[in-house]
Amino acid sequence: MKIAFFSSEVTPFTKTGGLADVAESLPSALEKEGVELVVVTPRYGAAKTKENPARIGKRTRVYFVEHPGYFSSRQGLYGDRQGDYPDNLDRFSYFCRQGLDHLKKIGFQADVLHCHDWQTALVPVYLKTAYRRDPFFEKSRTVFTIHNMAYQGIFPKEEFSKTGIGAEWFSVNGLEFFGKINLLKGGIQFADTVTTVSPTYAKEIQTKEYGCGLDGVLRTREKHLVGILNGIDADQWNPQTDSEIACNYSVVDLEKKVKNKLALQKSAGLPIGEKIPLVGFVARLAQQKGLELMAGILPRFCAEKGEFILLGTGEDRYHRLFEEFQKECPKRCSIHLKFDASLARQIYAGADFFVIPSVYEPCGLGQMIAMRYGTIPIVRKTGGLADTVRDCDQTPDGNGFVFEEHSSKALYHAIERGIKAFQEKEKWGKLVERAMKCNFSWKASAKEYVRLYERLVGANNYSPLQGMDRKK
Numbered sequence: 001m002k003i004a005f006f007s008s009e010v011t012p013f014t015k016t017g018g019l020a021d022v023a024e025s026l027p028s029a030l031e032k033e034g035v036e037l038v039v040v041t042p043r044y045g046a047a048k049t050k051e052n053p054a055r056i057g058k059r060t061r062v063y064f065v066e067h068p069g070y071f072s073s074r075q076g077l078y079g080d081r082q083g084d085y086p087d088n089l090d091r092f093s094y095f096c097r098q099g100l101d102h103l104k105k106i107g108f109q110a111d112v113l114h115c116h117d118w119q120t121a122l123v124p125v126y127l128k129t130a131y132r133r134d135p136f137f138e139k140s141r142t143v144f145t146i147h148n149m150a151y152q153g154i155f156p157k158e159e160f161s162k163t164g165i166g167a168e169w170f171s172v173n174g175l176e177f178f179g180k181i182n183l184l185k186g187g188i189q190f191a192d193t194v195t196t197v198s199p200t201y202a203k204e205i206q207t208k209e210y211g212c213g214l215d216g217v218l219r220t221r222e223k224h225l226v227g228i229l230n231g232i233d234a235d236q237w238n239p240q241t242d243s244e245i246a247c248n249y250s251v252v253d254l255e256k257k258v259k260n261k262l263a264l265q266k267s268a269g270l271p272i273g274e275k276i277p278l279v280g281f282v283a284r285l286a287q288q289k290g291l292e293l294m295a296g297i298l299p300r301f302c303a304e305k306g307e308f309i310l311l312g313t314g315e316d317r318y319h320r321l322f323e324e325f326q327k328e329c330p331k332r333c334s335i336h337l338k339f340d341a342s343l344a345r346q347i348y349a350g351a352d353f354f355v356i357p358s359v360y361e362p363c364g365l366g367q368m369i370a371m372r373y374g375t376i377p378i379v380r381k382t383g384g385l386a387d388t389v390r391d392c393d394q395t396p397d398g399n400g401f402v403f404e405e406h407s408s409k410a411l412y413h414a415i416e417r418g419i420k421a422f423q424e425k426e427k428w429g430k431l432v433e434r435a436m437k438c439n440f441s442w443k444a445s446a447k448e449y450v451r452l453y454e455r456l457v458g459a460n461n462y463s464p465l466q467g468m469d470r471k472k
């Protein structure tokens with residue numbers, strides 16, 4: 001099986017979010033299943049290698065699409081402080097075409113072209129339009145993975161010619177969406193299979209509440225839409241070997257985890273005490289993350305229940321909001337408005353609870369990392385959070401606390417239930433153990449992707465677009 005990944009960011013070379021991690025870890029896990037892969041990505045100015053191809057995993061080659069004007073002269077991936085780059089449609093059309101042409105150049109005839117998010121959505125579109133009669137891609141099928149419905153790649157209709165496909169595709173059955181070009185819609189419509197990053201999110205995005213306007217389009221692809229949970233790299237996130245934390249530990253010497261809590265309380269300027277419940281939060285400060293819910297409970301939580309440490313950066317309004325909290329509750333609240341990979345690890349290791357009250361969450365990595373570090377997640381029942389966290393008060397094999405209603409009251413109640421469990425030493429120890437033993441590695445998901453690729457390349461699985469046969 002030969003797979004070509006198209007991703008606009010790949011760690012360790014470039015990263016703005018979780019997509020970059022997936023673009024590195026999933027190929028590494030797929031290699032172990034016997035898949036041969038190449039990854040295609042743009043070479044931005046910020047790319048941390050000069051090689052071409054570079055390597056990830058054991059054998060996967062990473063090919064960089066180069067262009068001085070579009071990529072290497074820019075430090076940002078999609079934009080700068082002024083906002084998105086105005087020529088993003090030129091840039092990513094170029095990337096998709098060059099990526100396809102490069103596969104021809106190196107003779108890598110992929111069984112499946114696996115594309116991620118709007119930046120690569122034109123690959124499935126090209127295969128069924130501009131490259132329709134190209135014998136090199138005759139047998140290639142396409143998978144399009146959506147990592148977040150909120151980012152769609154929308155451009156004015158006047159720019160349509162930049163895509164290089166016929167004007168007839170600026171239509172309801174093509175890339176047109178309310179008078180504009182919508183690349184994500186193109187990916188959804190033209191790919192043979194669409195996936196997203198958790199089973200629950202795959203269902204949610206077909207509803208008006210979560211579909212960001214494209215729920216109707218997704219419903220038309222229901223039979224070709226699946227959710228496969230992301231994983232985490234168990235070696236990269238390992239409390240036994242993590243060099244950034246105060247004291248390494250594992251499930252058999254959990255008493256050492258407490259040392260991390262005391263060290264974190266000290267460095268964060270919080271009152272030090274093993275018995276004070278410590279709630280951690282690490283995330284982008286964006287509306288998606290449910291910050292309003294947290295804002296609604298913080299003063300009362302700090303006054304009555306325990307300590308709170310936040311690490312995050314993002315929208316200005318949230319920076320201001322949490323700066324206010326820091327002033328309001330100077331003693332039991334520790335706010336860090338920055339990106340800090342080392343402090344994030346100290347929070348995963350040192351906190352008792354990790355809170356994720358998201359409005360929506362396609363998969364979410366924080367809850368899986370927290371559990372790996374024996375830190376109990378308190379999450380809203382949505383997307384990947386619903387698929388990974390089971391409520392302790394609902395099921396004997398629970399690994400966290402879950403609330404459903406999108407309200408501060410529901411969040412507070414879940415925290416109260418968590419603290420009650422925290423106070424019962426034996427019960428708590430068992431819960432922490434259960435959480436740490438959960439397996440969120442990529443292996444199971446990689447196997448699911450392999451099954452999906454196999455189904456797709458099997459007989460008669462090509463999904464023609466509106467009855468269009470590529471061979472005609």
Ligand code: ADP
Pocket residue numbers: 017018019282283284311312313338339340341344363364365366369
């Ligand atoms: P999203 O992709 O929506 O940002 P995820 O939960 O999928 O959310 O992944 C976010 C990752 O980035 C997590 O590993 C989290 O720990 C990390 N992260 C987010 N904000 C920060 C920060 N300010 N400092 C360090 N790590 C962060």
